[in-house]
Amino acid sequence: MIPRPHRSSRPTAAEASAWADVLVRRRLLHATVRMPTGQWLVQDHPDRPVRLLLEPADVLALAAAIQHRTRSTRPGS
Incomplete structure (x- = not known):
């Protein structure tokens, strides 16, 4: 695997x-829902809990x- 360069700035x-x-x-x-605070609500599946990303x-x-x-x-990876 080829190493990726590090980011020079924040996402x-x-x-x-x-x-x-x-x-x-x-x-x-x-x-996924972006909150006004800059945080994110994320749900993997409809029956799964919602997670908060900061x-x-x-x-x-x-x-x-x-x-x-x-x-x-x-397959094959």
Whole structure:
């Protein structure tokens, strides 16, 4: 695996929103809601509890974890 360079800046709310939209559209998450406080409410499945993510970096970390999980469970990976 090729190591990725470290980010030079903090993730923005716009970047987190884009990732959240993709994850919901691809049905990898059930729902995401950005709160006025900058926090995020995230639900994996309709029957699962809602989780609170504190900042955009947490949304990107969740997206990375989901991406890693889906890639590592593909046949032939």
